[in-house]
Amino acid sequence: MNASGHGFTTADRVLPVFDLATIGLVVTMRKDEALLSADEAGRLLVAVAAERDRAAFAALFGFYAPRLKSFMRRYGMSASAAEDVAQETMLLVWKKASYFDPSRAGASTWIFTIARNARIDRLRKEGRPAAIATAFDPSDEPEGPASGEAAVMTAERDERVRNAISRLADEQADALRLFFFGDKTQSEIAGELGIPLGTVKSRLRLALGRLRQILDDLK
Amino acid sequence: MIKHHPSDETLFRHASGTLEPGPRIVVAVHAGGCPVCAGRIGEFEAFGGSLLQEIEPEEMETGALDRAMAMIEADSSGRRKTAPAPRLARADVGIRLPEALEGCGIGPWRWIGPGVRWSRVTLAGDVDANVMLLKVAAGRRLPEHTHVGSEYTHVLKGAFSDARGRYGPGDLDEADDDVQHQPIVDDDGECICIAAVEGQTKLRGLFGRLIQPLFG
Ligand SMILES: [Zn+2]
Numbered sequence: 001m002n003a004s005g006h007g008f009t010t011a012d013r014v015l016p017v018f019d020l021a022t023i024g025l026v027v028t029m030r031k032d033e034a035l036l037s038a039d040e041a042g043r044l045l046v047a048v049a050a051e052r053d054r055a056a057f058a059a060l061f062g063f064y065a066p067r068l069k070s071f072m073r074r075y076g077m078s079a080s081a082a083e084d085v086a087q088e089t090m091l092l093v094w095k096k097a098s099y100f101d102p103s104r105a106g107a108s109t110w111i112f113t114i115a116r117n118a119r120i121d122r123l124r125k126e127g128r129p130a131a132i133a134t135a136f137d138p139s140d141e142p143e144g145p146a147s148g149e150a151a152v153m154t155a156e157r158d159e160r161v162r163n164a165i166s167r168l169a170d171e172q173a174d175a176l177r178l179f180f181f182g183d184k185t186q187s188e189i190a191g192e193l194g195i196p197l198g199t200v201k202s203r204l205r206l207a208l209g210r211l212r213q214i215l216d217d218l219k
Numbered sequence: 220m221i222k223h224h225p226s227d228e229t230l231f232r233h234a235s236g237t238l239e240p241g242p243r244i245v246v247a248v249h250a251g252g253c254p255v256c257a258g259r260i261g262e263f264e265a266f267g268g269s270l271l272q273e274i275e276p277e278e279m280e281t282g283a284l285d286r287a288m289a290m291i292e293a294d295s296s297g298r299r300k301t302a303p304a305p306r307l308a309r310a311d312v313g314i315r316l317p318e319a320l321e322g323c324g325i326g327p328w329r330w331i332g333p334g335v336r337w338s339r340v341t342l343a344g345d346v347d348a349n350v351m352l353l354k355v356a357a358g359r360r361l362p363e364h365t366h367v368g369s370e371y372t373h374v375l376k377g378a379f380s381d382a383r384g385r386y387g388p389g390d391l392d393e394a395d396d397d398v399q400h401q402p403i404v405d406d407d408g409e410c411i412c413i414a415a416v417e418g419q420t421k422l423r424g425l426f427g428r429l430i431q432p433l434f435g
């Protein structure tokens with residue numbers, strides 16, 4: 001469906017952003033193939049936590065590991081590094097399953113935050129002497145940078161955010177999907193399209209502003 | 220009452236994990252005391268969750284699941300052990316530091332100019348990140364400066380003002396590279412901030428210029 005093999009698909013359509021198709025950065029997304037619903041994933045996580053259920057873990061692995069690998073590739077990781085982070089994330093999912101609270105976040109959001117932190121830890125280790133790196137266990141880290149969030153009622157947040165994305169213009173939703181993976185991608189887009197980085201950044205600001213407006217309207 | 224927050228773009232990058240380590244800890248300090256920003260980060264994390272859910276999967280290598288199952292068995296039997304994180308020295312800087320700085324090393328106050336002291340903040344995983352506490356005496360005016368990367372300054376105590384407004388406890392000042400400012404601290408007391416600049420290798424801007432000689 002796309003050249004890089006790790007984009008997003010939406011039904012059978014490919015949605016190009018800023019003629020990205022020409023530069024092999026097509027972002028497509030998948031909507032109709034719900035192999036594992038959010039509720040199911042949540043139930044599997046609870047089973048892993050409560051019963052150390054290996055079959056439930058295997059089912060989660062089957063769905064999330066290939067997506068985590070693809071996700072990490074979008075951040076610019078090599079296939080083997082992305083594979084490692086996917087493995088590391090799934091191991092942390094196993095270890096930390098008891099911290100998953102379905103009333104606070106959906107399974108995919110929770111697993112995303114673990115993967116994000118695992119990637120950050122990997123970047124740290126790459127930039128440091130091995131002696132220090134081995135002394136650092138990512139599972140000792142607090143759960144993501146956003147502490148102080150505990151009081152916020154987040155049960156409906158995932159739903160509201162999904163709803164908001166669906167109301168964004170396709171071009172803006174695609175822009176956010178691209179920008180999510182970092183500055184390197186932004187510079188790449190700017191370079192490949194021959195437009196200034198500032199133009200790319202202002203498109204991001206516009207898309208974020210629109211998302212903010214819709215999210216606030218939905219509150 | 221918090222009046223100045225990080226931009227949505229910064230919170231988006233924070234949530235996606237693409238903000239640099241220095242700015243990341245300053246934003247984490249802010250979000251730890253700001254439910255508005257904590258909520259927005261949560262929304263952007265949910266955006267990340269929906270991306271993960273919808274992304275086109277990429278096949279794992281042969282035997283990946285077997286390796287994962289072997290790892291969790293090893294974990295369950297306690298065979299996979301990791302050493303505890305090293306403890307970093309923490310000097311007493313005279314104020315209660317926010318929770319987000321737990322585990323960070325805190326250096327002693329050092330004089331860098333009349334009425335201005337700084338303390339190096341060392342991140343457990345990113346010893347090279349340029350993060351510092353800055354203590355400026357009441358009424359003290361800081362030298363006018365510009366900077367190349369964005370500068371993130373979160374006020375822990377006291378207040379300062381510049382042409383763009385007044386920044387009090389809990390406020391985060393996100394100054395773009397094109398901002399030229401000359402902050403002045405309120406007359407009635409010292410101001411303590413935590414600050415980071417973007418750019419790993421070279422300190423820039425006000426803090427950079429003040430501190431560069433010390434990092435040599
Ligand atoms: Zn805020």
